[in-house]
Amino acid sequence: MWGGRFAGGPAAVMREINASISVDKRLWREDIAASKAHAAMLASEGILSPTDAIAIDRGLDTVADEIEAGKLVEDPALEDIHMHVEHRLSELIGDAAGRLHTARSRNDQVATDFRLFVRRCADETICGLDRLELALVDRAEQHAGTVMPGFTHLQSGQPVTLGHHLLAYREMLVRDRSRFADARRRMNENPLGSAALAGTGFDLDRDATTKALGFDRPTANSLDAVSDRDFVVDYLHAAALCSVHLSRLAEEIILWASQPFGFVKLPDAWSTGSSIMPNKRNPDAAELVRGHAARIIGDLVAMLVLLKGLPLAYAKDLQDDKPPLFDAHDLLALSLAAMAGMVADLEFVPARMRAAAAAGHATATDLADWLVSEARVPFREAHHIAGRAVAAAEGEGKALDELGLDRLTAIDPRIDERVLPRLSVEASVAARRSAGGTAPDRVMQVIAAIRADIAAR
Numbered sequence: 397m398w399g400g401r402f403a404g405g406p407a408a409v410m411r412e413i414n415a416s417i418s419v420d421k422r423l424w425r426e427d428i429a430a431s432k433a434h435a436a437m438l439a440s441e442g443i444l445s446p447t448d449a450i451a452i453d454r455g456l457d458t459v460a461d462e463i464e465a466g467k468l469v470e471d472p473a474l475e476d477i478h479m480h481v482e483h484r485l486s487e488l489i490g491d492a493a494g495r496l497h498t499a500r501s502r503n504d505q506v507a508t509d510f511r512l513f514v515r516r517c518a519d520e521t522i523c524g525l526d527r528l529e530l531a532l533v534d535r536a537e538q539h540a541g542t543v544m545p546g547f548t549h550l551q552s553g554q555p556v557t558l559g560h561h562l563l564a565y566r567e568m569l570v571r572d573r574s575r576f577a578d579a580r581r582r583m584n585e586n587p588l589g590s591a592a593l594a595g596t597g598f599d600l601d602r603d604a605t606t607k608a609l610g611f612d613r614p615t616a617n618s619l620d621a622v623s624d625r626d627f628v629v630d631y632l633h634a635a636a637l638c639s640v641h642l643s644r645l646a647e648e649i650i651l652w653a654s655q656p657f658g659f660v661k662l663p664d665a666w667s668t669g670s671s672i673m674p675n676k677r678n679p680d681a682a683e684l685v686r687g688h689a690a691r692i693i694g695d696l697v698a699m700l701v702l703l704k705g706l707p708l709a710y711a712k713d714l715q716d717d718k719p720p721l722f723d724a725h726d727l728l729a730l731s732l733a734a735m736a737g738m739v740a741d742l743e744f745v746p747a748r749m750r751a752a753a754a755a756g757h758a759t760a761t762d763l764a765d766w767l768v769s770e771a772r773v774p775f776r777e778a779h780h781i782a783g784r785a786v787a788a789a790e791g792e793g794k795a796l797d798e799l800g801l802d803r804l805t806a807i808d809p810r811i812d813e814r815v816l817p818r819l820s821v822e823a824s825v826a827a828r829r830s831a832g833g834t835a836p837d838r839v840m841q842v843i844a845a846i847r848a849d850i851a852a853r
């Protein structure tokens with residue numbers, strides 16, 4: 397491609413370090429779409445003859461069919477997907493192929509292809525998020541009234557409902573969704589026409605390629621357009637945070653499936669056994685989701701570090717932008733699909749959850765709250781009284797609601813029999829009716845609102 401300037405060929409290792417085809421062949425669809433848009437625009441500006449434009453367009457269709465059929469012949473001498481496509485086009489249509497690269501550089505070409513690719517990744521990820529959200533909402537609806545322990549410091553705090561707990565993850569996913577949508581909006585600008593770095597002397601219609609490729613507008617600065625990879629960082633940041641959310645959910649599933657918890661049974665479809673211990677049922681899928689988050693975070697960091705020392709404009713370091721993006725996208729897609737499947741199939745064990753919720757005197761706050769609202773005791777004093785009741789129950793090896801009215805009134809005479817029904821875990825969750833709270837009827841209201849939201853998308 398640059399034989400005019402060079403007398404000798406590259407060293408073998410130079411060829412090897414320079415070639416990216418094994419990685420960037422994934423951009424072939426985008427490369428062909430962008431080339432078709434560029435050629436059509438060149439023709440309508442009179443820069444390409446109609447005959448050449450037709451030959452190029454048909455030739456690119458043939459190249460696309462061949463690659464689709466698995467017939468791409470990888471040649472490290474041709475470096476990357478852009479040169480492979482152009483080279484094959486020249487084999488197919490001859491000289492006209494050499495006119496396609498008019499007013500274009502691989503620098504604006506790769507920036508365009510990659511934006512198109514990452515845009516598609518964002519769309520696919522949003523679909524994956526929507527599927528997991530639906531799985532969470534369905535299970536939350538089935539378990540709107542299932543009581544489980546709510547933890548702080550992984551110590552029993554107050555009872556909550558499983559539906560409420562699952563919907564907490566749904567909120568994280570909604571934020572993830574908006575981060576991907578926001579990244580997509582910001583990246584949707586067309587670099588074509590920036591050429592190598594300075595723009596071009598040809599009279600291009602950048603609005604035409606913008607429209608043809610579904611971009612919102614042309615990029616505003618050619619130097620920035622060929623060297624900007626913020627859109628990759630935006631995607632990776634959204635992916636990394638999303639993977640952190642999935643990892644937290646995976647961690648809970650792993651804990652819940654462990655024998656001391658026993659809150660869920662892992663179905664066969666999402667477990668593995670052991671080659672030595674016949675008793676084992678391991679949560680490998682959840683563990684891999686947790687593990688993948690580490691790699692996705694690494695991909696984000698790799699991309700940030702890749703960019704931090706680069707002067708304007710293009711430098712070959714930027715060729716290393718693709719492996720982290722492909723890696724993160726693939727891992728996230730798998731993680732989202734695995735979590736959606738696991739959430740849909742988990743067998744919850746409400747009896748174990750309820751028993752754990754009742755342990756640890758988790759309704760002590762309800763006793764304090766009752767003293768405040770029924771006996772007008774200041775909360776700090778009520779907290780102290782309830783604390784003494786917990787200590788007494790603990791001393792007798794009983795649960796708080798088994799302590800009995802006599803023991804309670806002995807601790808504070810303002811306590812009367814009306815408090816007793818308030819100390820069950822069911823009463824405790826039912827009482828937490830504040831907006832955004834765990835009460836089953838609140839959870840059902842929230843689910844109705846979420847379903848309306850999803851239908852309106």
Ligand code: ARG
Pocket residue numbers: 416420476502503506710712714715716
């Ligand atoms: N394969 C290259 C990349 O992905 C394409 C751009 C090459 N540009 C250049 N000036 N060598 O970054």
